[in-house]
Amino acid sequence: MKHYSSVGKNVKRYDAEEKVKGTSVFTDDLNFPGTLYAGVYRSPESCGRIKKINTVKAAKIPGVRAVMTAKDIPGRNIVPVVFDDQPLLAEKYVRYHREPLAIVAADDRNTLKKALKAIECDIEETEGVFTIRESLKKKRIVNGLYKDNIFQQYVVEKGDVKKAFAGAFLTVKNSYSTNYQEHAYLEPQSMLVKPELNGIFSVFGSMQCPFYVQDAVSAVLGIGLANVSVHLMSTGGGFGGKEDVPSIVAAVAALLSHRTGRPVKYILDRDEDISVMSKRHPSYIEYESAFSKNGKLLGVRTDYYLDAGAYSTLSPIVLWRGVIHAVGPYECPAVSIKGYAVATNKVPCGAYRGFGTPQIIFASETQMDIAAEKLGIDPVRIRELNAFKKGSETATGQVLKESIGIRKTIDAAVSRCDIGKTRSEIASFNKKQRYKKRGLGISCLFYGVGLGARGGPLQKGGAFVSVFKDGTVQFSVGTAEMGQGMYTVLGQIVSESFGINPSAVLPQRVSTEKVGDSGPTVASRATFISGNALLIACDKIKSSLLSFMLSEKMIRKASDVKFEKGYVYTGGKKKIPFTELSSKAWAGRVKMAEYGWYLPQGTSFDIRTGRGDAYVVYSYATNIAIVEVDMLTYRTKVLKLISAEEFGKVVNPLLAEGQIQGGNAQGIGWSLYENMVVKNGKILTDDFSTYLIPSILDIGQIEPVIVEEPYKGGPWGAKGMGEMPLMGIAPSIGNAIYDATGTRLKKVPFTPEDICNGHKSK
Amino acid sequence: MKKGFVHEINFTVNGIKRALSVHSNETLLKVLREHYGLTGAKEGCGGGECGACTVLLNGSPVNSCLVLAVEADNAHILTIEGIAAKDSIHPIQQAFIEYGAVQCGFCTPGMIMTAYALLQKNPDPDEAQIKRALSGNLCRCTGYVQIIEAVKAAAKRMKGKRG
Numbered sequence: 065m066k067h068y069s070s071v072g073k074n075v076k077r078y079d080a081e082e083k084v085k086g087t088s089v090f091t092d093d094l095n096f097p098g099t100l101y102a103g104v105y106r107s108p109e110s111c112g113r114i115k116k117i118n119t120v121k122a123a124k125i126p127g128v129r130a131v132m133t134a135k136d137i138p139g140r141n142i143v144p145v146v147f148d149d150q151p152l153l154a155e156k157y158v159r160y161h162r163e164p165l166a167i168v169a170a171d172d173r174n175t176l177k178k179a180l181k182a183i184e185c186d187i188e189e190t191e192g193v194f195t196i197r198e199s200l201k202k203k204r205i206v207n208g209l210y211k212d213n214i215f216q217q218y219v220v221e222k223g224d225v226k227k228a229f230a231g232a233f234l235t236v237k238n239s240y241s242t243n244y245q246e247h248a249y250l251e252p253q254s255m256l257v258k259p260e261l262n263g264i265f266s267v268f269g270s271m272q273c274p275f276y277v278q279d280a281v282s283a284v285l286g287i288g289l290a291n292v293s294v295h296l297m298s299t300g301g302g303f304g305g306k307e308d309v310p311s312i313v314a315a316v317a318a319l320l321s322h323r324t325g326r327p328v329k330y331i332l333d334r335d336e337d338i339s340v341m342s343k344r345h346p347s348y349i350e351y352e353s354a355f356s357k358n359g360k361l362l363g364v365r366t367d368y369y370l371d372a373g374a375y376s377t378l379s380p381i382v383l384w385r386g387v388i389h390a391v392g393p394y395e396c397p398a399v400s401i402k403g404y405a406v407a408t409n410k411v412p413c414g415a416y417r418g419f420g421t422p423q424i425i426f427a428s429e430t431q432m433d434i435a436a437e438k439l440g441i442d443p444v445r446i447r448e449l450n451a452f453k454k455g456s457e458t459a460t461g462q463v464l465k466e467s468i469g470i471r472k473t474i475d476a477a478v479s480r481c482d483i484g485k486t487r488s489e490i491a492s493f494n495k496k497q498r499y500k501k502r503g504l505g506i507s508c509l510f511y512g513v514g515l516g517a518r519g520g521p522l523q524k525g526g527a528f529v530s531v532f533k534d535g536t537v538q539f540s541v542g543t544a545e546m547g548q549g550m551y552t553v554l555g556q557i558v559s560e561s562f563g564i565n566p567s568a569v570l571p572q573r574v575s576t577e578k579v580g581d582s583g584p585t586v587a588s589r590a591t592f593i594s595g596n597a598l599l600i601a602c603d604k605i606k607s608s609l610l611s612f613m614l615s616e617k618m619i620r621k622a623s624d625v626k627f628e629k630g631y632v633y634t635g636g637k638k639k640i641p642f643t644e645l646s647s648k649a650w651a652g653r654v655k656m657a658e659y660g661w662y663l664p665q666g667t668s669f670d671i672r673t674g675r676g677d678a679y680v681v682y683s684y685a686t687n688i689a690i691v692e693v694d695m696l697t698y699r700t701k702v703l704k705l706i707s708a709e710e711f712g713k714v715v716n717p718l719l720a721e722g723q724i725q726g727g728n729a730q731g732i733g734w735s736l737y738e739n740m741v742v743k744n745g746k747i748l749t750d751d752f753s754t755y756l757i758p759s760i761l762d763i764g765q766i767e768p769v770i771v772e773e774p775y776k777g778g779p780w781g782a783k784g785m786g787e788m789p790l791m792g793i794a795p796s797i798g799n800a801i802y803d804a805t806g807t808r809l810k811k812v813p814f815t816p817e818d819i820c821n822g823h824k825s826k
Numbered sequence: 827m828k829k830g831f832v833h834e835i836n837f838t839v840n841g842i843k844r845a846l847s848v849h850s851n852e853t854l855l856k857v858l859r860e861h862y863g864l865t866g867a868k869e870g871c872g873g874g875e876c877g878a879c880t881v882l883l884n885g886s887p888v889n890s891c892l893v894l895a896v897e898a899d900n901a902h903i904l905t906i907e908g909i910a911a912k913d914s915i916h917p918i919q920q921a922f923i924e925y926g927a928v929q930c931g932f933c934t935p936g937m938i939m940t941a942y943a944l945l946q947k948n949p950d951p952d953e954a955q956i957k958r959a960l961s962g963n964l965c966r967c968t969g970y971v972q973i974i975e976a977v978k979a980a981a982k983r984m985k986g987k988r989g
Contacts (some may be wrong), residue, residue, distance in 0.1 A: 076923060083931030084919035084938060086866020086906035093865035248966050250870045250878055250932040300868075300932030301966050334871040547930025547967050718926040722968055726929065729969030752875035752964065760960045760970040 069629060070560040071780045074718040077552045078571060079298070079545070088298040091254035091270050092331050099256070100129055100169040102320050102330035103176045105183040106162035106340065110745030111192030111409040113157055114185065117165050122182040127175035130323045131183070133166045137319060139286025143377075144279050145308050149209050150375035150412065152284055152315050158187060159206060159374035160411050161746045162340045164312075169320035169328050192409030194745050196348050196369045199406045206374055206407035213407040215372050216380035218387045220459050220674030223398030228363030232354035236435050240351060240427040242794075242812040244740035245344035245416055245733075248757045251300020252337045253310060257281070257317040258327040264291050265318055270299040271310035272544050273584040278576050280311030281318040292318075296574040302546035303730070304415030307586050308378055309341045335750040342414030343740070345370040345382060345405075347423035353431045354398075359441045361450045363398040364391050364459075368424055372405040373412035379405035382413075384518045385587075386420030388678045391459045392428045393470045393510035394450035399459045401674070410745045415586060417730065418791040421511070426812055429507040429795030433802065443799065444483065447508045447686075448474055460669070462677040467775035467783065469710025470508060473686040476708035476769045477506070481688045490690070494804070499695045502703070503804025507687045507792035512679030513711075513784040514589040517669035522583035525593035528572075529558060529601040530657040533650035535643030537562065539601075540572040541594035542582025548786055549719035550590045556715050557595045557779045561602035563627030564642050579659070588683070588784030591715060593662055595779030601660030609645060612654045664777075681775050683711040685788045687728075689796035693804045698816035698823070700801055701764065702732050708769040709788055713781030717770060724768035724789040731793025733758045739813050835899040839864070840908025848895040855879045855890035857898075858905060866906035866935040870964070877963035880936035881905045887943045889962075906935035909942055917987070918942055918980040925976035929967035937963045941977045949985050953978070 082088040105117075119131040134141050134155035143150045154163045166183055170176040193199045193206050199213040206213055229235055255269035255277075265285070271277055274294040281292045294314075299306065313330055321328040332341070347370050354363035368386055372379035387403040418425075436446040451470045457463055483504070490502045515523050528540040539558055545551045551571035559566040572578060582594070610622045613634065619625055624635035631639040649656060669676035690704040707724050714720050737756040741748040749755040768789075774781030798809050807822035831850045838844065839862060848857060858864040858881065867890055870878035874889040881890045882904040910916040918941050921927070928934050937960065944951060944959040951959070956977050965973065 074926075077926075077928060079931065080923040080928045081915070081919075083928045083934050084922045085910070085915070086864075086935040088931050089865075090868065090932065092869070093859075248964075249930070250876060250964065250966055251868065251930065252870070298931060301930040303966070334873065334875075547932075549929065718972075722926045722929055722972055725969030725971040726967045727969075730966070751873055752871055753873075757964060757966060759962075759964060760957045760974070763970050766969055766971050 068560060068780065069563065070556045070566050071713065071715050072717070075552055075556050075566045075716055077549055078555060079551060090251055090300055091256055091268055091297045094256055094268055094297065096258055096327040099327040099329050100171060100320065100324060101173050101176045102317050102328050103168050103180050104164045104316060105166040105168065105180050107154065107158040107165055107187065109158055109187045109189045110161040111159060112187040112189040114154060114165070114187055116186040118184040119166055122168060122179040125175060125179050125182060127171040128168060128179045129171065129326065130169045130320050131166060131179065132319055132323060137284055138322065139284045142283055143312055143315065144283050145377045146380050147376045149207060150377065152312065160409055167316050167320060169324055192745050194408055194410060196371050196406050199408050206409055210407065215376040215405040215407055216383055218384055218403045218674060220387055220399060220401040222459060222461060225363050225365055225398040225400045228398035229354045229365070232362050233357040234355045234435060234438055235352060236431050236438065237352040238431065238810055240349040240430065240810045242347045242423045242426060244346050245738055246338055246740060246755055247303045247305030247416060249301030249303060249305055252332045252334055253306070253313045253341060254331045255310065255313040255317045256327060256329045257314060257321040259321055259325055263287065264293060265321060267292065267294040267314050267318065268297050269310055269314055270297060270306060272302045272306045272546055272586060274544065274574060274576050275542065275581040276308060276311050276584060277314045280315045284315045284319055285322050294576045296544050299544065299546040303417045304419065304586065305341060306546065307415040307584055309414065338750040338755060339747045340411055342377065342412060344416035345372060345379070345413040345420065345423070347371065349424060349427040351427040351431055353435060355435050355439060359439050359446045359449050361394050361396045364396055365400045366390055368401065368403040370405045370420065371408055371410070371413065373408055373410045375412040376405065377412045378414040381518055382415060382420035385512070386424045388460060388512060389421045389510065390424045390428060392425065393452050393508055393684055395452065395456045396459060401459065410742065411747065417727065417787045419587065419787065422734065422791045422794060425507065425509050425792050426794045426798065429792060430798055430810065433799045434808070443506050444474065444478055447506065451508065452510070458678070460678045461675045467681055467712055467773045469771055469773035470510060470684040472771045472773060473684050473708040473710050474508065476771045477686040477688045477706050480706050480708065480767060480769050486690065500692055501695055501804040502690065502692045503800040503802065505689045505796045505799025505803055507796040507799065509788065509792040510682045510684050511588065511788050511791065513592055513681050513683055514664055514679060515583065515587050516679040517667035517676055519583070523664050525582040525597040525662050526579035527594055527597035527601050527660040528579050529598060529605060529660065531605055531646055533647045535564065535568060535646040537569045538572055539569065539598060540578035541574065541597065542579040543590040543594045544574050544585040546585065548723060549716065553591050553715045553719060554594055554598055558598050558602060560780055561599055561627070562642060564630050588786040591782050592778055592784045593664070595782060597660040597662035599660065599779050600662055601658040604658040604660070605656055608654050608656065609649055612649050612652055616652065681777060681783055683783045683785055683788055685709040685792060687792045687796040689800040691797060691800040691804055693801060693819065698819040700736055700814060700819065702797060704765040704767065706767045706769060707789055708771055709785060710771040710773050711785035712775040712778045712783035713772055714770050715780065715782050720770055720785060721768045723786055725766045727787070727789025728766050728793060729758050729763050731790040732763065734812060735794040735797040736813055737762065739815060833896050835896060837898045837900060838902045840905055850896060852895045853891055854893040854895050854898050857895045858890060864905050864907050868932050868935065870932065877940065878933050878936045880939045880963060882939060882943055885943065885946065887940045906939055917983045918945070918977070921976040921980035921983070925979060926972040927968060927976035933963060933965045937965065937973060941980065945981055945984060949981060951981060
C-alpha cells in the first residue's frame with residue numbers, strides 16, 4: 065500500500081485563519097466607490113396575468129438610479145439552466161408568489177426600500193395549482209411552454225417485475241411524502257457586479273458555479289461570455305442552494321450595473337432568500353417491494369413525484385439522480401422505476417445536498433425495515449443480505465467492479481455502535497421508563513459520484529498548476545470553495561504529487577479567468593474532478609522536470625525518480641531538495657506551468673429503457689440513529705447518530721468528519737424540525753424563528769466513522785462524499801422512532817403531531 | 827434625514843474611543859461595518875435569530891443587528907477584530923482552526939465572540955453550559971460538534987495560562 069505524506073493528514077485549512085479573524089472577504093464586505101444597492105419588486109400573487117406594472121413613482125424618488133422591467137432587458141429574458149423556460153423578470157404571467165417583476169438600483173438601502181414600496185402592479189389573479197395531485201389532473205397548465213404539467217419523466221426498467229411480484233413471499237406497498245427543505249446557508253445570496261473598461265463586467269459573489277453565473281449574465285446583457293469575468297468571494301455555505309440561483313442574483317445586479325454604469329450590489333434579505341430561492345423538492349412516492357422468504361429483494365416498483373414548482377430549473381436532473389438511486393445499494397433483479405417532475409404554482413425547487421435522493425431513500429429504507437420485521441429478519445441482516453458486492457448489478461444494469469464499500473460501512477457502524485449491547489440497554493431503559501421510549505434505526509445508501517451520464521457536456525474539469533523557482537506552487541481550478549474545504553483538499557492532492565509540504569502549495573481564488581468551463585461545483589465532484597485535473601497538470605510538470613534532469617545528467621533513467629518529503633530522489637539514496645530542482649529548472653527554462661483537463665469516461669444512459677452505466681463510481685454509507693421519544697409531548701430527540709461512510713481514500717479526515725457531522729445535522733433538521741409551511745403557494749415560514757434549523761441544543765452525539773476502499777480512478781484513490789451524510793438520516797431516525805414507539809411514519813418531517821396521531825390510532 | 831433624527835454618540839470600539847453622528851434607525855451592526863470597516867460581524871438574518879452579527883456590548887454578547895447605534899452611547903464594544911492583536915491569535919481562534927470548527931466561516935466571528943464572553947464569565951464551562959451559551963448562534967455547516975470541541979480546548983488552554 066502506498067505511503068502518503070500529505071493525503072490522509074489533517075492539514076490545516078488555508079482559509080481558517082482569515083475566517084476566525086473575521087477578515088475573510090464575503091461579497092457584502094466588498095466595497096467599491098459609488099456602489100448602488102439593488103432590490104427586486106416581486107409578485108404579490110402566486111398565479112395570474114400581469115396587466116400593468118407601474119414604476120413611474122419609484123423612478124422619480126431622489127437617489128433611485130434605475131428601475132427596469134422585462135422590456136428593458138437588452139439580451140434574453142431568461143435564467144439559463146436546463147430547459148431555459150424561466151424568465152428573469154415575468155412579463156405576461158406570474159407563476160409563483162414573489163416572482164420577480166421589476167428591479168431597482170438606489171444610492172442606499174433606505175431609498176431602495178422606499179422605491180420598492182412605490183412600485184405598483186395590477187395582476188389578474190387566476191386559480192393556481194399547488195399540489196402534485198392537482199397538477200397531475202391537468203385541469204390547469206402551470207407553464208404554457210409545456211403540453212402538460214410534467215417537466216420531465218424517466219423510467220428505469222429491468223427484469224420481469226410482474227413475475228418477481230407474483231412469485232414473492234412478501235410484498236410491501238406504501239406511500240410516502242416529504243416536505244421542502246430550505247438550505248439556510250448562513251450567508252444570504254450575494255452578488256456585486258462592476259463595469260470595467262472595454263465592455264467587460266466583473267462579477268464578485270457567493271456561488272457554487274461561476275460558469276453558470278457567467279452564462280446567465282452574458283444571456284441577459286446580450287454580450288459575449290468573454291465580456292463576463294466571474295470571481296468567487298468567500299462563500300458562506302451552499303448545499304446546492306448556490307448552484308443555479310446565484311445566476312438570478314447576478315443577472316439582476318448585472319442589468320442594473322449595465323444600465324447605470326456603476327457597481328451594483330444585490331444582497332438578499334433573509335425572508336426574501338427563504339421565499340424565492342430554490343429548495344429541496346417536496347415529494348410523493350408510491351413504493352412497492354417484493355421479497356423472498358429469506359429476505360432477498362426480488363423486485364421494486366415505484367412512482368416518484370417531485371413537486372418542481374413553476375419552472376423546471378434543475379428538476380430534470382434532480383429527478384434523474386433520484387430515479388437512479390431508487391432501490392438503494394442492493395441487488396434487485398427486477399425494477400420498474402418511474403419518476404416525474406411536476407409543475408406547480410410555487411417557488412421553483414432545485415439542488416439540495418443529496419439532489420433528489422434523500423426523499424426516495426426515505427421510502428426505500430423504510431420499506432426495508434418494514435419487510436425485515438414482517439420476515440422476522442434483523443434489519444441489519446436484511447441489508448447485508450442484499451448489499452452490493454463486486455460484480456453486483458445496479459438498477460440500471462451497471463456492473464460494479466471496484467471500490468464497493470457498503471458492507472464495510474455496515475460492519476463499521478454496527479461495531480462502533482456495539483449494537484447488541486446498545487439494544488439491550490434500550491430494552492431495559494424502555495422497561496423502566498413509562499414516558500420516555502428509546503429506539504434504534506438503521507439506513508444504508510449509495511451515491512453516484514459526479515454528474516453521471518446525464519451531466520452531458522458538463523462532465524469535465526480544468527486545472528492550472530504553476531511551480532515557481534523557489535519551489536512553491538500555485539494552483540487554480542474551476543470548481544468552488546464554499547466552506548467544504550476544497551482548497552485544502554486539492555492543495556493536499558497537489559503537494560502529494562510533488563512530495564512537498566502542503567504549506568508550499570497555495571490555491572488561487574476561483575475565477576472564470578483562470579481555467580476553462582469546468583462545470584458546476586455539485587454532485588460531490590470537486591475533489592474527484594478537480595483533483596484528477598490537477599494531477600494531470602502536475603504529471604505534465606513532473607515529466608518536463610524528468611526530461612530536464614535527464615538532459616542535465618542529474619539522473620540516469622526516469623524510473624529512478626521519486627518525489628518525496630520535500631526531495632526529489634534521483635536514484636538510490638541520492639536526492640536534491642525540490643526547491644533546488646525548481647530553481648535549476650527555472651534557470652534551464654523548463655515549462656513549469658501546466659494545464660490539466662480531466663474527462664470522466666464511460667458513463668451511459670438509455671433514456672428509453674433506463675439502462676446504462678449511470679456514474680463512474682459510487683460511494684457508500686450506513687447510518688445508525690438512536691432516538692428518545694417523549695411519550696407525553698411526542699417530541700423526538702436524536703441521542704446518537706453513527707455515520708459510517710466510504711468514499712475511497714480520505715484526503716483530510718478532519719474536514720471529512722466536519723462534512724459528515726454537518727450533513728448529519730442537516731439530516732436531523734429535515735427529519736425533525738424543518739417544516740416549511742406554504743399556503744396557496746405562499747411561504748409562511750420565512751425566517752429562522754418559524755423555519756427551525758437545528759441549533760447547538762438540538763444535536764445529540766454525532767459520531768462519524770470513515771471507512772476506506774480506495775478507487776483507482778480517483779485522485780490518490782478518493783471519490784466524493786459531501787452529500788452522503790445527509791441522505792439517509794431521515795429513514796434511520798424514522799426507523800428508530802418506530803423501534804421506540806411502534807409508530808411507523810411515512811411523512812417527513814416527523815412532527816410530534818404525527819407521532820401522537822400514529823400512537824393514538826393504534 | 828431630518829436634523830432632529832441625528833444623534834451624537836461616544837463609545838469605545840476595540841479599545842479606541844470614538845465619537846460619531848448616527849441616525850436614530852441605524853443599527854450598531856451597520857455602524858461597525860460601514861463606518862469603521864469592521865466587517866467581521868455579519869448580517870445573516872437581520873432579525874436577531876442567527877447570531878452571525880454577535881459583538882460584545884460591555885462584555886455581554888448582543889445581536890448587533892438588533893442594537894441601535896444610539897444604545898451603544900458610552901458603551902464598550904468588542905468585535906472579532908479586537909480580541910487579538912493583528913499578528914497574534916486568540917486561543918479560541920486557534921482552537922477553532924485546530925479542531926475544524928470553521929467551514930464557510932460566516933457564523934464563525936459571532937460564534938467566537940459568544941464563546942469569548944462565556945469564557946470570560948465562566949472559565950471552566952461544562953458541555954451543557956457551552957451549548958446553552960452558543961444556542962443563539964446558528965451554524966449550518968458543521969453540525970456544531972467541532973465547535974464544542976474547540977471551545978472546550980480553548981477553555982483548557984486559557985485556564986492553563988492563567989495558572
